Amino acid sequence: MSNQPDTITPTAAPSTKPAVERLRFDQMELSSPIQRALAEMGFEFCSPIQEKSLPFSLSGHDVLGKAQTGTGKTAAFLIALFEDLLANPAPEERYGGEARALVIAPTRELVMQIASDAKIIGKYTGLSVHTLVGGMDYGKQLQALHSGHVDILVATPGRLLDFCEKREVYLDQLELMVIDEADRMLDMGFIPQVKRIVRMAPAKTHRQTLLFSATFSDDVLRLAEQWMLDRVTVEIEPESVATDTVEQLVYLVSGDEKFTLLNNLMAREDVTSLMIFANRRDQCRRLHEKLRKKGYRVGLLSGEIAQAKRIKTLDDFKAGRIQAIVATDVAGRGIHIDDVSHVVNYTLPEEPEDYVHRIGRTGRAGSSGQSISFACEDDAFLLPDIETLLGRKLECLQPPDELLK
Template structure:
């Protein structure tokens, strides 16, 4: 099925004119958008009924101070701006954002971000999604899919203002992502694209103060809601967030959510939204299994299918090394790599949270300012850790695959796979953190007796052999002996952290 294009209705033109698109007709037919005179039970989603909902205690608002329900005045650029200030020549085989009839406020933000031509997934998907079609996109991280669905969402919200009364916690668009970091990254990208609009963006993630997120929902409209499944369900169950007015639903990284066991939660969320005939749905996944195909069938209506295959699975800008070591040699090797002059900033990936915790403790004991990203770290601390890494305050980040999923930072010089990942696709994702924005990068993988078996599936995915070598003797010198203070669940040793990964560095199932 993937790779073929088909349209919701063959008799509807793919026009970018100002006439109403198929998507706008679909939303006009949505009972939830026809005003307050409709009974509550006619606004139910896929199987969910809202007749007994108690929203009388929800404050109606018109701006940040409460009021009559009138929307706040749009933000205006400080200086007049026109498309004449954003000249982009036509280029054969490329789609300009100028050609898509986007609102001026959105084009202004696109110009500020330096976007000129759409990426392949943007160029192939936007002509369909801007006209209201559902979309199924197969694309890897880094292909521009986030901007593809955000531009669609923003364009729709600006061109189809909400009519009628609005209540606290009602989301007009919903984006679901599997990890907190990815949610924060999507929200940051949305803020950049909404720079010249009055659209309100909210995030709901676990590990952060519930009351603060609740207060934000009560004080500002919810135009774009980005959330992880578990925390979103908390808010829905507590009747602090309502999804029956959702006009656009985006499900990002569906394969990752399937792997992490989130699909039952996502099913419950989708049932709270309007029926698929009354919402626009965009569905993204890097891989398509029978389980993912089944979800596509359930949640989308005659979608356009776009498949973007990267020219190479692994970028040419990343130099890849594999060092054959024992488990006891891993930490000394990492310590000595960090001493090299060309290591400007480095992310080290391990499969399990306890491995990451021990590595972080060892590095801190040796005076290396390192940050830790894993599922056991509180969200507010994770945000500070990422900010410190982005600003250069720390140059080393220790992360699990799940915690590092949303890291998009230019200028990372090195990536170290302290343990080889269990899924070959995660290897590609890891090394893709370096060699970005036209710069070169280096990936170094440690393969001990326990995880060397994972090399073959990785090589099969890459389509080429990885050169394995024994590290030079100088990279295996023992680090200074220090006292390592272990947190609960760890132990104490004073042998320089040489047991940072242990002999079982790659064994067992991943615990994130």
């Protein structure tokens, strides 16, 4: 596909041939189970990250990939992973909990999404996919892990270490390791945990390592130097940092006016599904409660919410049972929800990249969307860095009078 989301759904529309000649999946020597699944999903053309990385990853090279969310990188590493496992059958004698391939991701939502995508791509391979995430029942995850051999393990760092330390999971037989969203791992303080996980795996001379990041900071490059062998670096610059299908508005307001503005926005008929972002958990909690008291059907997504409840919230939102979700940036990456009509930045993000990830929740799959940011005296100073990243000025407006009544 020419513009695949990282999230893969079996109902993805078939791609049309892009103006610039792209590599077709059927031109690659992929196994029949993978080709069959990709054809069913409507995947005809490789996205740029897939076209540039797959020739190297399929031939066994370590790959350091720079690609934004929504560029198809999840499929890029999953295809390479499945092809290697299919080409190199597992030994006849295997112990329970011995994973052959590992994907580490920073958030529970992203792990669940990657695992879901893996099950779709690998549906005809006969290979098993297991997940380990915090916030969900440990016993149930352990039971699932012991239900059969572990071909592919997708996990958050903390919960994976729990299972390793209890000797329920073993990483010494890993053939491939994928580290996704490395820059986010750094931001969230997970790198010490990831370093411990890497030390449990075979040496970099005896495994293939794929590392993906939205940015190549000095810290990310240092980690790649430590963890990878003779790596190939692939950089995909987004054609547009912010999608052209998203109308971006910035309303200049006081802090006291923000909730009134949000309340009136939500009452508009065209605001059918809305994601509201704030920077801190306590801000999200207060906002969620105030909206519920106003009678809105609204959910909450943040790191303190139990995983089962977060999954139900997402399902309710996708099904239209709730109108809005209030979220921290934990929901800004790795989650794909079709038909989000509006995104509101109740507080401007402190990292400019998070602005791009937030507004990317709308205007997907060719549909249009609207992003509305509230800039007050406390966070308007964050706008210049966002504009620098976008490469253009954002028009700052006074809200219409009817939205402040």
